[in-house]
Amino acid sequence: MRALAVDLGGSHATCAVVEDRTIVRSETLTTERSIGLAPVLGRLAETFHKLLGEAGTRASDCAGLAFCFCGIASHSKAKVLSTNAKYDDATSLDLDGWCRETFGIPLELENDARMALLGEWYAGAARGFEDIVMITLGTGIGGAAMVNGRLLRGKHSQAGLGGHFPVLFNGRPCTCGGMGCAEAEASGWSLPEICRSTRGFESSSLARETPIGFEELFRHADAGDSLAIEVRDRCLAVWAAATVALILAYDPEVVVFGGAVMKSASAILPFLQAHVDRYAWTPWGKVALRSAELGNQAALLGAVPLIQSQAD
Numbered sequence: 001m002r003a004l005a006v007d008l009g010g011s012h013a014t015c016a017v018v019e020d021r022t023i024v025r026s027e028t029l030t031t032e033r034s035i036g037l038a039p040v041l042g043r044l045a046e047t048f049h050k051l052l053g054e055a056g057t058r059a060s061d062c063a064g065l066a067f068c069f070c071g072i073a074s075h076s077k078a079k080v081l082s083t084n085a086k087y088d089d090a091t092s093l094d095l096d097g098w099c100r101e102t103f104g105i106p107l108e109l110e111n112d113a114r115m116a117l118l119g120e121w122y123a124g125a126a127r128g129f130e131d132i133v134m135i136t137l138g139t140g141i142g143g144a145a146m147v148n149g150r151l152l153r154g155k156h157s158q159a160g161l162g163g164h165f166p167v168l169f170n171g172r173p174c175t176c177g178g179m180g181c182a183e184a185e186a187s188g189w190s191l192p193e194i195c196r197s198t199r200g201f202e203s204s205s206l207a208r209e210t211p212i213g214f215e216e217l218f219r220h221a222d223a224g225d226s227l228a229i230e231v232r233d234r235c236l237a238v239w240a241a242a243t244v245a246l247i248l249a250y251d252p253e254v255v256v257f258g259g260a261v262m263k264s265a266s267a268i269l270p271f272l273q274a275h276v277d278r279y280a281w282t283p284w285g286k287v288a289l290r291s292a293e294l295g296n297q298a299a300l301l302g303a304v305p306l307i308q309s310q311a312d
Contacts, residue, residue, distance in 0.1 A: 002057065004048055004065040004103070005303035007112065007296075010086050010139065013040060015047045016300045017055045017062075021123040023300055025051040036089035045102045059103035064310070066108050066303030067095055068115040074157045078109045081157055084175055108306050113142030113161065114151050116258055116292070118302030121146060124293040125256045133252040134292075135162060135243065137214075137268075138259035139188040141181075143242075145250040152250065160250065163187070167241045186238035188213060188261070194234075200227050218264045236268065240275035247280045247287050258292030265291045 002024075007014045010033050016026035027047050031040050052059060069090065072082040080090040099107035110118075117134035120126040126134070130149040136142035143162025145152040152159045163183040164176050171180025172190065184190050192212045201207055204227035209216045217235075220228035243255060255276075262268065273289045280287060294301055 001304050001308060002062050003303045003307050004052075004059070004062050004105070005068065005300045006044055006048075006065070007068040007115070007299040008037075008040075008087075009070050009112070013044060014296065014300065015044060015051060016303075017048075017051050017057065018300060018303050020304060021301060023297055025055045026300065027051060033086040037087035037093060038089055040087075041093075041098055041102075048103070059105055062103075062105055064106045064108055064307040065099050065103060066110065066115065066306045067099075068110060068112045068299045068302070070112050072157055072161070073109045073111050075108065075110050075153060078107055080109070106310075108303075108310060110151075110302075110306055111142075111144070111157070111161070112136075112299055113144040113163075114153075115299035115302040115306065116142070116294075117144040117146060117256070118151065118305045119294050119298035119300065120256050120258070120292055122305045123301045124298060125290045126254055129252075129254045131250075131252045131254075133160070133162070133243075133246045133250050133255045135239075135246065135255065135257050136259040136292075137187070137239065137257060137261035141183040141187045141242070142259070143246060145246070145252065147250060160246075162242060162246045162249075165242055165245050165249075167238050167245070182238055182242040186235040191217065191231075191235075195227070195231055198227055198231055204228065206231075214261045215263065218267060232267075236271045239268070240272050240279075243272055243276055243289075244280045247276065247282065252287060254288045254290060256290050256292050258295075258298060262291055 002019045005016045005018050013031050014028040017024040073080050078096040083090050096107040126132045132146040134144045141163030145160035164181045166180045167182050168180030172184040174181040174184035195212050205225045206220045206228050221232040
């Protein structure tokens with residue numbers, strides 16, 4: 001099957017022509033989420049037409065366009081439901097109508113974490129499994145679940161979005177309006193403030209970094225900086241608690257971890273696996289934890305199984 005796919009993040013959009021488990025052509029654009037999605041659609045159309053020409057194919061040869069959105073999206077209605085301050089006009093746009101008018105093919109809309117899970121199930125670390133949880137650790141924390149080979153969505157399209165599971169009842173305020181969400185306690189956007197509010201930050205080597213991200217955090221922790229070690233260990237504990245919560249909620253055989261933070265997988269996965277083995281109540285056996293294999297291509301490669309599920 002051949003398909004078009006777009007992975008829309010807060011500051012980028014990657015367009016691709018996909019055929020089965022291969023990305024034939026792709027290109028990434030910078031975007032500005034504060035100006036809305038409508039101005040981006042024309043650029044996406046231009047990019048897709050360029051990629052189709054380079055691939056020697058036509059839009060009509062594609063089964064559909066899989067649109068991966070960084071917010072809450074209704075797959076059944078092809079409608080963005082909530083943006084959390086990213087492309088706020090998206091909730092008012094008829095994306096399927098735009099797609100049919102521009103390319104003459106249908107659009108399938110899905111949340112970015114679910115698309116990444118589909119990609120890893122179809123072509124990556126979760127191949128061969130039917131019960132899966134995916135957690136993406138990056139600027140935010142994404143979550144998705146598959147049960148008996150089917151994506152879990154729920155009536156309001158929020159099922160499985162584990163980044164906003166609360167891990168501290170009296171924790172930090174989150175952008176979603178909650179308190180103590182995993183994302184508020186250990187994600188890329190919250191990390192700088194967590195570091196600055198930790199006692200001893202001014203004398204830490206981490207204080208000289210601008211910006212402060214997880215790459216810097218793990219590097220300074222490896223070098224022995226005590227504050228970096230404290231914050232790193234706190235983040236590991238938050239991710240571990242969130243992982244156990246997702247396991248108990250969705251009963252997976254495997255949990256796949258993706259996102260930019262997994263550049264430090266050698267430090268992260270052993271800690272999480274040991275915590276899960278000790279604290280997750282799974283009398284049937286142990287849940288396997290794996291690093292994602294597809295990187296930034298995961299959501300794009302989820303296009304074919306997403307569109308194929310509609311054809312079936």
